[in-house]
Amino acid sequence: QQQVKQSPQSLIVQKGGISIINCAYENTAFDYFPWYQQFPGKGPALLIAIRPDVSEKKEGRFTISFNKSAKQFSLHIMDSQPGDSATYFCAAKKTGANNLFFGTGTRLTVIP
Amino acid sequence: DARVTQTPRHKVTEMGQEVTMRCQPILGHNTVFWYRQTMMQGLELLAYFRNRAPLDDSGMPKDRFSAEMPDATLATLKIQPSEPRDSAVYFCASGLRTSGFSYEQYFGPGTRLTVT
Numbered sequence: 001q002q003q004v005k006q007s008p009q010s011l012i013v014q015k016g017g018i019s020i021i022n023c024a025y026e027n028t029a030f031d032y033f034p035w036y037q038q039f040p041g042k043g044p045a046l047l048i049a050i051r052p053d054v055s056e057k058k059e060g061r062f063t064i065s066f067n068k069s070a071k072q073f074s075l076h077i078m079d080s081q082p083g084d085s086a087t088y089f090c091a092a093k094k095t096g097a098n099n100l101f102f103g104t105g106t107r108l109t110v111i112p
Numbered sequence: 113d114a115r116v117t118q119t120p121r122h123k124v125t126e127m128g129q130e131v132t133m134r135c136q137p138i139l140g141h142n143t144v145f146w147y148r149q150t151m152m153q154g155l156e157l158l159a160y161f162r163n164r165a166p167l168d169d170s171g172m173p174k175d176r177f178s179a180e181m182p183d184a185t186l187a188t189l190k191i192q193p194s195e196p197r198d199s200a201v202y203f204c205a206s207g208l209r210t211s212g213f214s215y216e217q218y219f220g221p222g223t224r225l226t227v228t
Contacts, residue, residue, distance in 0.1 A: 042221060043203050044155070089154075093215055098160060098162065
């Protein structure tokens with residue numbers, strides 16, 4: 001059973017556009033929500049993370065929007081660049097635990 | 113430049129053979145995770161350790177997989193005997209879990225395992 005549901009599976013965006021990836025969860029015990037970026041042949045790398053006590057976190061062109069009541073969170077990439085082309089994973093961690101539950105990933109392609 | 117290292121990067125083996133994958137976590141990190149990535153299942157947690165003690169290995173097929181941390185600088189994942197369905201990329205990740213709110217995991221480059 002997938003603890004974190006991610007969509008879309010793939011996304012194509014024009015350079016300069018906004019990329020939006022969505023995730024949803026059911027378990028209210030989750031207390032940490034990171035996004036990871038993975039390039040081909042590499043391991044995932046932490047991009048940005050949020051706790052449920054805030055509704056938005058921004059780092060450069062990357063923003064997490066968090067809706068606690070809807071149990072959803074999303075990643076927005078502003079001014080998307082070809083170098084952003086990668087697979088993005090959302091994840092969640094339960095209170096008191098260390099391990100992450102990952103979404104199934106979104107392959108983003110930014111076309112020039 | 114601190115990073116997680118994994119060896120080997122690629123491994124091709126025949127069904128039934130033993131496979132050992134190694135991971136060197138970032139110096140000072142006290143939590144180590146093993147993940148398996150496949151197209152069908154995505155990223156799955158196999159096991160994780162804190163301060164070298166196994167905390168959770170429920171994601172690992174116990175009959176053929178084993179994970180250990182002989183010391184703080186080395187984590188191993190063994191498959192014996194290997195099967196074609198074990199073909200995947202295996203990632204090690206490490207983190208520093210303190211009393212504060214720090215759950216970052218730093219992933220290694222992975223070991224791509226192919227079992228024929």
